Amino acid sequence: MDISPDKQNIDRVFSNTTYYIDFYQRDYKWTEPPVKRLLDDIFYQFNNNYEEFKSLDANKENVMSKYNWYYLNTYVTNIVDGKVYVVDGQQRLTTLTIILIVLLHKSKEFGCTEPFTRWIESKVAGYSGGDYSFWMRHEKAINVFEDLTKGVEDLKSIDISSGVTSKNIVDNYVIINNYIKQQITSKHAFETFTYYFLYRLVLINLTVEQTEVPMVFEVINDRGVKLKPYEILKGKLLGQIDKDELNQLKINDIWENQVKKINSYHDDEIDDFFTFYLKAKFSKTRAEANRFDNDYHRTLFSDFVKEHLDLDHNTTNVKSFLLNDFKYYTNLYEKLLKFSFENDEHREIFYNALLDRNTQYMLIISACKLNDSDEKRKIDSIAYELDRLYNLLLLQQGYDSNLFATNVYKLNADIKDMPVESHREIFDKYLLEMLSASRGSKITNTLSYSYFKDAGISLDIRFKRYFFARIERFIADNTNLELKRNMYDLIRNTGSKNGFHIEHIVSENDENYELFDNDDEVFHRERNRLGGLLLLKGRDNQSSNNEKYEQKLKSYSNTLYWNETLREDTYKSKLDFKDMMKKHSLDFRHMDKFGPEELEERHKLLYEITKIIWK
Structure with a gap:
């Protein structure tokens, strides 16, 4: 692997390179806390120096010779077809761009010279290869940068309908503008700070090869602000596919649409989907299932899964997975989430959800084959059988949580891709086994009054209400x-x-x-x-x-x-x-x-x- 480090100040970072936002990157999600932490760090260093050297003229030479440089962290890029893509660091680079837009307007307020103002403006946008562009190329938020740079007075008039990136850019502009207004009250301090900001703040640029981007991306994430597992997984999967194919097959759109659809029910619900999906399809025991409980995005590329689903450095399999399995099973999962609210079509899904029996999602995913033509019947059958299994165990004092947790994964393996007609026999097998274990003798009837007779004495309140x-x-x-x-x-x-x-x-x-x-x-x-x-x-x-x-x-x-x-x-x-x-x-x-x-x-x-x- 070839990594090329390059120390750069901000004046050089934003000089002639347009930075495209890669598929690995989240939306711009920095809000007030990280933005203020960055500003606090920058101004703490600057104010210490300024207090000592404020009698000096505000110029490049004095700042370069007297003011300490300050390290702002690393950003990682890779070049594909002549375009520079940000692999890691777009949150920080975007925030620095917003600071520059604020400084641009402050330079006009303080009556700085036109060359000085134009210098700042050239750090926000400029010409690269004959095209004029914002150096930070947020495709869906270009209009926001344009309006902020122009100095639109009514910020509420800015169109932020493209999503969270646009909203956070506008919100953080207000935060940064108010912060700098409090910190800098004179033209001298402003010009000195601008020289300091552009010349003494340093970043390290790492340029990596495209083939190693997924691995580098995860390593970088481990030492920085944690991404969600599904965000890392996106980078590791989509990073293997040629960008032209990504656009042609609309794979990024598919990923974003499916994730948005699932996450609309609960924050980061897509992580739960992947956990249920992987357990459903690739575990036969409780121990195997437990491998997916935390860093499933790593387990997915392990030898354990590779036997069934080889996605590591396998572009063909990755494309097939995203276009078929991922799309079908996320659609199925979204249906189950919808049915978990009161409805007349799939009542047992709702009933199980009322008692937080989320195991039903794993079992239904296991039972349904890819593009299953019998999907509806399987949904109803599995949800009903799971409800029946729980209830008959509880009502006959045969429920043991540890034994149930062990057996449910065996059951999960037994029903994988099986027809509806086999479900009752499979579920009854485990029902009778668990009843027999609780009684210490072989039980042959799934429900008998002698075991139901004391129902209620030891049941918890929620189940009684249920x-x-x-x-x-x-x-x-x-x-x-x-x-x-x-x-x-x-x-x-x-x-x-x-x-x-x-x-x-x-x-x-x-x-x-x-x-x-x-x-x-x-x-x-x-x-x-x-x-x-x-x-x-x-x-x-x-x-x-x-x-x-x-x-x-x-x-x-x-x-x-x-x-x-x-x-x-x-x-x-x-x-x-x-x-x-x-x-x-x-x-x-x-x-x-x-x-x-x-x-x-x-x-x-x-x-x-x-x-x-x-x-």
């Missing part, structure tokens, strides 16, 4: 009714006013203790079974607290459908409800009293509904 929300959805769907509250509120809203909370039908009072033979352990175990619970909105829950059952029954009116099934008026002239009972052989009935027998009856009813929902 369970009753699903019961509520079941009743609404089967009686042609709308939900009284949306699923998110039922499960996730915990506010004291509109949030929903777990209500114990059996209150803690002497009368109810007697129903359980005054056995404190039995009383608390039984009242916490699902048959003795329901959901109530915040204030309703508080008001019913330790009331007798007859009073509680009144407070259940006009709440949720499951609560109202305890009341006699629920069954009057409601044909749809009766049709549901008949269709599914469900023995709903109102209950004027509520003790151990009624609790057991309600628990069994929930078991029957569970069998229908998670059949």
